[in-house]
Amino acid sequence: MQRPVAPSFRDAVDFLGSEEVSFGPEVLAPKVAQRPTPLQSFLHGIAAVMMSPSAPEIASFIAGKVFHKVAANGSVTTPSVARLSPPGLRGAISILSNYNPFYRDLAANLATFVDDLTWTRGPTGLYASLNFDRNHALTTIWGRQGLEQRADVSVGLVFMEAYSRLPDHIQERSRAFLFLSEAQFTTGDAPWAQASIGTVVGNEVGRNFAVRCTAEPMLMLWCQSEPGRG
Template sequence: MRRGDGVRRAERPEPLQGLIDRVCGILLSSSAPVMASYMAGQIYSRTARSGRQRLEGETASPPIDAWQRTLSKIKGSDGELAGLMTYLEQIGPYLSWYRSRVGPFASVNFEKSHAHSTILGPGGVEERSDVQLGVTLMAPYCRFPDHFEKQRRVFLFLSAAEACLRDREWMRAEPGTIVFSDAGDKFALRCTSEPVLAVWCQLDDRRR
């Protein structure tokens, strides 16, 4: 992958295809929630055809310390997550980062301590309108605002975190934990001394 190529339609670079393969492979495993596997199957089917690849620089920087700290820790582990992180690190220079607005119960440091990036989807490394796949990064001692999901979404946690779904008890999400949230579900996310890195994906109704 090289910078400056602009928007083009072509075969996917290996890191991008490898990332899609790893994410969908984990979500299609027998240990994944049924709805997460269902969505992964749909995503894998739709991404058989590549979109427009946007190989340009980032628009904002993530919390760099948290990014590098998390990459290094997960890459040093064994299994599927380590392989996934290798591809994510290679794609890293081409990610455009953005931030969410503050909301209910967000930590005071929220604005400066989190970032999102879209890998597949509008404004992503691969521009398309039928699928979204991205990452969320949170620095230590950050809490994401409580919010209601607009669409069905699957989260694959690459590092430890604490999540709360539908106002239930807070759950400990270990690396590799998969959480499915339905449209309309209330969702909350927080972390303590370790940063959070999670992959998320969803289906869009509009086809490109």
């Protein structure tokens, strides 16, 4: 009798590179050239962490290219009405705000524009948790569909409810990650590792990536440069 073939990790699509399903209604909005102060302050905060001497070299290299480009403003969307955010997101931001004064300020800035973001859902996939399709949400802050629309970079957030696991996938782009909550992750063939608030991870193109969380929701920021954009 022939043994069943296990699903191939190499067949898993790039979760952050796939088409997304809308989480809420789209809202037509005007655009302004000037970056709002909370958005600029949030950018300075995440850049300071991801470019710090304690961050892994590969993560700082990837993030450095992104933040160099984002130094120049893009076109900022200003919605006329609030958009839908995932129900548990405010709880994750509250946990972040209680971590220390630096992350309290970062959380406060994020809270001012989080309801202006367009939240979507990505596809489920290999080893994803039960009901993953209803227990997660994605958004882009800087990027093609972002609050600040631009084609040279993508910077976004991944939110998961407690006891969830992101689909295992192979990255089509080199990415840097900043954990804004407790979680566990694995890159390449490495064993699972613990991430706390402020953990920075870099993962190069073509490598495996997986994330899971337990008793608390997960909030994770990611960034990448887009191809053909330097």
